[in-house]
Amino acid sequence: MAFADGIADFRSDTVTRPTPEMIEAMANAPxxxxxxxxxxxxxxxxxxxxxxxxxxxxxxxxxxxxxxxxxxxxxxxxxxxxxxxxxxxxxxxxxxxxxxxxxxxxxxxxxxxxxxxxxxxxxxxxxxxxxxxxxxxxxxxxxxxxxxxxxxxxxxxxxxxxxxxxxxxxxxxxxxxxxxxxxxxxxxxxxxxxxxxxxxxxxxxxxxxxxxxxxxxxxxxxxxxxxxxxxxxxxxxxxxxxxxxxxxxxGRERLVEDHVLARKLGEALAHRFPGGVDLDQIETNMVRVDFEALGMGWPEVKGRLEAAGVKANPPMGASWRLVTHRDVDAADVDRLVGALS
Ligand SMILES: Cc1ncc(COP(=O)(O)O)c(C=O)c1O
CATH class of the missing domain: 3.40.640.10 (Type I PLP-dependent aspartate aminotransferase-like (Major domain))
Known part of the structure; x- marks a missing residue:
């Protein structure tokens, strides 16, 4: 699920916030x-x-x-x-x-x-x-x-x-x-x-x-x-x-959920932008998109995403990386793909 402020952040798996269980463990740590x-x-x-x-x-x-x-x-x-x-x-x-x-x-x-x-x-x-x-x-x-x-x-x-x-x-x-x-x-x-x-x-x-x-x-x-x-x-x-x-x-076994979500994201983007995603290359929690396939420049993509409350890094050359993690879910994937459609 997106953050409390409604932002769905696909920039990296480093953006996650501590869970209630982590906060409790931190508060009580010897x-x-x-x-x-x-x-x-x-x-x-x-x-x-x-x-x-x-x-x-x-x-x-x-x-x-x-x-x-x-x-x-x-x-x-x-x-x-x-x-x-x-x-x-x-x-x-x-x-x-x-x-x-x-x-x-x-x-x-x-x-x-x-x-x-x-x-x-x-x-x-x-x-x-x-x-x-x-x-x-x-x-x-x-x-x-x-x-x-x-x-x-x-x-x-x-x-x-x-x-x-x-x-x-x-x-x-x-x-x-x-x-x-x-x-x-x-x-x-x-x-x-x-x-x-x-x-x-x-x-x-x-x-x-x-x-x-x-x-x-x-x-x-x-x-x-x-x-x-x-x-x-x-x-x-x-x-x-x-x-x-x-x-x-x-809790490391839950990482498979991020991989399933990355595949869903990749498939949705491949459907919307044919040729834009090589699905064989989605092995874990990252999706690489051929940015050219979007047919829009970064300022337009950024503007659309921002309007939908979605964050993503700019492409590096033609390669655009999106990352899934515990703080995004299927609804956020739909929001991202919808914003680009
Ligand atoms: C493959 C890899 N190694 C090392 C690091 C460095 O980790 P940190 O940002 O905690 O210094 C990163 C960070 O993204 C990474 O992706």
């Missing part, structure tokens, strides 16, 4: 100083998160960006390169943090839907000793800029194995890994095993107001805890927000 590891709510969240992805330990961080960047700092040295997809969030949408904080560059590949193949890894490593050293490969699953596509587990397993043969560490930006789980039925542990570390976000489709978590072996997480302190990410009585994240994590 807390302590988490920098001293004294916050029982944060400790519980870390244990539950590590267990959810089959890793030994976990560390609560304020944002997905911080989780990814701490992993990059841990796994690399200045002057090295990270092997990643050209459209990966860590490279393109984290404010240049890898260059600024870890002092690393990128070697990029351009596989379909965020994929990296074993051959891509071999090719990247072919000039080892001459080109900048590659020490880390980063996956992003689901892949945001490809429209929430799921990188198949077989691809991740095969390519991660090849990367490890070359001595690379592997990190997974699993901001939406539970969307991949919901879409594929493949358990989270199996995806997480493709990386030494994995971060996932409570503040995306899971619906919590704040926070992400990085999971991995206990000794790695202990060192990343130190790096978090250095980055100013020690949050003291963070149980106040971790309480909502616990509720979000426990």
């Amino acid at each position: 807390v302590g100083d988490d920098v001293y590891k004294d916050d029982p709510t944060v400790n519980a969240l870390e244990e539950e998160s590590a267990a959810a992805v089959g890793k030994e330990a976990a560390l609560y961080v304020p944002t997905g960006t911080m989780g990814n960047q701490l992993a990059i700092q841990y796994h690399t040295n200045p002057g090295e390169e990270v092997l990643a997809h050209e459209g990966s969030h860590v490279r393109s949408i984290e404010g240049g943090a890898p260059q600024a904080y870890a002092g690393v560059g990128f070697r990029t590949v351009s596989g379909e839907g965020g994929r990296i193949s074993p051959d891509d890894v071999d090719a990247a490593m072919a000039m080892a000793g001459f080109f900048p050293r590659i020490s880390l490969m980063v996956w992003e699953n689901t892949h945001n800029l490809s429209g929430g596509r799921v990188i198949p587990i077989e691809v991740m397993e095969e390519t991660s194995a090849r990367a490890r043969e070359h001595g690379l560490a592997v990190h997974i930006d699993g901001a939406r890994i539970f969307n991949a789980v919901a879409a594929s039925g493949v358990p989270a542990e199996r995806w997480a095993a493709c990386g030494d570390t994995i971060q996932f976000c409570f503040s995306k489709g899971l619906g919590a107001p704040v926070g992400s978590i990085i999971c991995g072996p206990a000794d790695v997480i202990a060192e990343i805890r130190y790096l978090r302190k250095r980055m100013g990410g020690g949050m003291r009585q963070a149980g106040v927000i971790a309480a909502a994240a616990r509720v979000a994590l426990a």
Whole structure:
């Protein structure tokens, strides 16, 4: 259902508001100083998160960006390169943090839907000793800029194995890994095993107001805890927000509802604007529309949506991304499609 002010917001799954259950959990959370590891709510969240992805330990961080960047700092040295997809969030949408904080560059590949193949890894490593050293490969699953596509587990397993043969560490930006789980039925542990570390976000489709978590072996997480302190990410009585994240994590199975709604939205738009949506590419909670197919410019689309109380981001080039989440429903989809008709 739309927000209390009637706005249906399709810009991102980050726009959700805390549920009454989350607010109650936050109000009643036992807390302590988490920098001293004294916050029982944060400790519980870390244990539950590590267990959810089959890793030994976990560390609560304020944002997905911080989780990814701490992993990059841990796994690399200045002057090295990270092997990643050209459209990966860590490279393109984290404010240049890898260059600024870890002092690393990128070697990029351009596989379909965020994929990296074993051959891509071999090719990247072919000039080892001459080109900048590659020490880390980063996956992003689901892949945001490809429209929430799921990188198949077989691809991740095969390519991660090849990367490890070359001595690379592997990190997974699993901001939406539970969307991949919901879409594929493949358990989270199996995806997480493709990386030494994995971060996932409570503040995306899971619906919590704040926070992400990085999971991995206990000794790695202990060192990343130190790096978090250095980055100013020690949050003291963070149980106040971790309480909502616990509720979000426990409710992760509802993500399939967002996927069903995204398909409904995609089908309605494909019906109204033939050729405008490739339905095969709707795998999770995102719909990518060929904006040209609408036959209207962004100012007109924006005006129509605003008049109907609907929010959407502008297109990036010809690609227009709409995102479903717990705070939009079938009536909001009808409202969006109606406004464009
Ligand atoms: C794939 C992916 N990784 C990382 C992030 C970063 O998360 P945050 O906004 O919490 O820093 C995002 C945010 O949208 C994302 O989509």
